[in-house]
Amino acid sequence: LRPALRRILPQASRDGETLAAVSANVSANLLGLGNAATPLGIRTAQRMQALSGGGGASDELCLLVVMNTASLQLIPSTVAAVRAQLGAAHAFDILPAVWLASACSVGAGILAAKGLKRCWRT
Incomplete structure (x- = not known):
């Protein structure tokens, strides 16, 4: 995840511990582990707030919140478990739809955050 995260969050990537924390958070979200991701x-x-001086939410912290809220998932474990409990023959049949929706929501969130950052700064 580091190459992608370095492009998306360049300030956070300067500190190894912060980048490791971001990677762990994003990985937990990718695996659909919401309770671990929180x-x-x-x-x-x-860590990101301490890195930025603690004066408020930095642009990168806001972007991380947007990415977490948009919920990029590869394996929707909770939804699959519910589908299995309710008798679905193939609980993971929803994967293509989840991947498409996740990619669209995260992409739109990143574009909106980057666009609003530019509008806010000017």
Whole structure:
């Protein structure tokens, strides 16, 4: 994940521990582990805020929140478990739709955050 995260979050990538925290948070979200992603996201936000001087939410911290909220997932484990409990023959039949929706939501979120950053700065 580091090459992609370095492009998306260049300030955070300058600190190895912060980049590792971001990677862990994004990885947990990719695997659909929401309960694990939340404490990792809080720790990551604290590290990013300390890195920016603590004066408020930096642009990269806002972008991380957008990425977490948009919910990029490769394996929607919770939805698959619910589908299996309700008797779905193939609980993971929804994967292509989840991947498409995830990619669209994260892409739109990143574009909106980057666009608003430019509008806000000018």
